[in-house]
Amino acid sequence: MAGLSASDLMLLAAVLVPLVLALAAIKPFVRRRVDVLLLVAPLPGLLAAVAVPLGQSVLVVPSPFRLTFALDLPGAVLLGGAALLWLAAGAYAVCYLRSDPARGAFSVWWLLTLAGSFAVFLVADVASFYLAYALVSFSAFGLATHDDTVAARRAGRVYLALTVFGEALLIAAFVMLAASVTEPNPLIRDAVAGLPASPWRGAILALLLVGFGMKMGLFPLHVWMPLAHAVAPVPGSAVLSGIVVKAGLIGLIRFLPAGTPWFDWGAGLLAAGLFTAFYGVAIGLTQRHPKRVLAYSTVSQMGVVAAVLGVGLKTGDATVPVLAAFYGFNHMLLKGAMFLTVGVAAACPRRRLVPVLVVAAVLGLSLAGLPFTGGALAKFAVKEPVGDGLAGLLLALSAVGTTVLMARYVLLLADVGAGATATGGSVAPGLRVPWAVLSAAAVGLPFALFTAVTGTSLALLFSLDTLIKGLWPVALGLGVAALIYQKPPKFVEVPAGDILVAAAPLARLYQHVRDGAVLLDTLLRRWSTAALALVLLALVLGYVMAGVAFPPHSAP
Known part of the structure; x- marks a missing residue:
């Protein structure tokens, strides 16, 4: 890539190398070399944390899409620690999962989670942060549910439900945050700088704190942690507890003013x-x-x-x-x-x-x-x-x-x-x-x-x-x-x-409400019922429109 310095290439390699390895590991003959994949993938991240000067940034994709990588002190500290843990846990996983027939699939989830965890420490624009955050969040599901037991599947459902909930809150916060900046995909620091003047600053802060607090495990959104960490394989638990939760931490560091x-x-x-x-x-x-x-x-x-x-x-x-x-x-x-x-x-x-x-x-x-x-x-x-x-x-x-x-x-x-x-x-x-x-x-x-x-x-x-x-x-x-x-x-x-x-009684209440909604949907799908509902709806709308067009006080 012409025009890129060695530091720029190291920043890019920290994310691209594990991502490319994860995509390559979809092929069975690559997955068979899982030991090499897990040991090589964290090395570019460790090199970037140690060798790239603080303040280094690289614009990979220009505006309006913009993909920007940058290294600051909090990102370098967390990136270096994550790389060390990924390296040690990866070496451990090679031995721990040696006789596991599904270790190839585990390695794909591992590499995707690794790429996402490095990316959240490095990306500097709002849209790219969201994509990196989503990558580490959803890929970690594969680590937590690897054993495919009843407990693992339950933990996976809870984790996935809370992850989707947290992602929905964050994307709403990011949209409102970016609305105060004229650029289509602003840098995080520019978007946060406009937060004090935003008319939605209270809502934005609330959404950020709840969304990132879910990943960090703040009460009462912590329930996924003991479920997922307990059922994942030991090396998976190590990175879930040590690294994945830090996506929430770097989120608060980046987006809180x-x-x-x-x-x-x-x-x-x-x-x-x-x-x-x-x-x-x-x-x-x-x-x-x-x-x-x-x-x-x-x-x-x-x-x-x-x-x-x-x-x-x-x-x-x-x-x-x-x-x-x-x-x-x-x-x-x-x-x-x-x-x-x-x-x-x-x-x-x-x-x-x-x-x-x-x-x-x-x-x-x-x-x-x-x-x-x-x-x-x-x-x-x-x-x-x-x-x-x-x-x-x-x-x-x-x-x-x-x-x-x-x-x-x-x-x-x-x-x-x-x-x-x-x-x-x-x-x-x-x-x-x-x-x-x-x-x-x-x-x-x-x-x-x-x-x-x-x-x-x-x-x-x-x-x-x-x-x-x-x-x-x-x-x-x-x-x-x-x-x-x-x-x-x-x-x-x-x-x-x-x-x-x-909250089990609430779950039963939810099940009753859900069953009722399904029954109502089944009834409404019947032609006779749907036709009657449509006629009633038309009458109601006609009545309302007539009231708007000819209000009572308009008569002479």
Whole structure:
């Protein structure tokens, strides 16, 4: 492509390479090389995140259609983390699905989801963002339903219904947002710049928050997460929880106005995020499988990120989106590694389970913010804009809940390992190596990025005051966990999807309404009934038109 620089080509390759591989994998002879496909596809994205200068943009298709790729700091952080997770989870999937007869079909969905997830971090115009967002959303359906069990099909139906609902809200928001700009397909930054002057700004913000909040799993739109994450294959769960939910995060980062305070909307998002953070912990503690615990943990952590974005929207702090992206990066790697740990524990002989549980505990404590781990850096990064007031205290208490929830995860993981049927001497290298590399990256890599992303010196993290603030929630959480699990209570497990169960009577009412509508449609399709209805409709319309043409007060 003449006129394109090396940086331009790297941006394009990040999306086009996995997309072309996905299309090629439709052919059976290509699908047979699934191991090569899954390992090669993330590499252009990783290269783009590392090597392309920030601020680089390329116009691929000119106006009026316009397809623009651009790399900014939040996009680079999330793109790099996603590429690492796709690479590790892809290597893991090659071994995990080796004997699965449907692994070729899985690879097609995998590559399409990968292409869409990279695209949402890179595209800079409104229409292209919507297409990328739709690609990652609908392709993830194939990952969640791969096992084709009854539970997988139910999870797929719920996920698809909420996805369509969220997409409908977002396309309405994008149309109204673009209406304030004269260009047919504006850049996202130009469209957002016109939001304060838009007569529909309240409606636009509401649609954006609900649409993107569904993908992030904010209450009450979180129900797809525990259903889908629990039934997907382990590598599929890792990318669903680690990457797919970040499509909602980058959406809020891109489309929420930064630098201008929107007090009421910010306070609403802050409240919704805090409630979601505690709700995810509370329901997660009742779960009896580690994958469902991790799914509700993701609900909780996305609530924390939403609360931080709410503070930024409330105060007009333009630095918050970058800090939220860094928090998302940390969660991306940690949660991906923790899902892979479930598969490793299930394949691990019982006598070799202890090292796996130790790694799982370190990952869980890092998620809670244990000092000297990457999670502590993420907590520190978002604490400054939140402050030490009530919101800061509630976020600290959510870290206490996360610690207790991660203790639950490790105990359940021990049960999974104790029931493992593995008889070999060790876990297969195809599972063990990607898991170990990703776990090490999750704990240590945030140290390499912290100063570059936040502009804060690492030295501040090692002051006594900072260490105490980071340590007390984890210590308190461990103390609470020890008290609870010394004599484990009999938790009544809340079914995955929680509020869907509570809404079962509404589902029955909907079924009755639907059956009634079908019966009415059947009656109206009969010629005699339809003819009578048409005559009555004509009489009513004639009466109305006569009233309009000859109103009563027009008589002399």
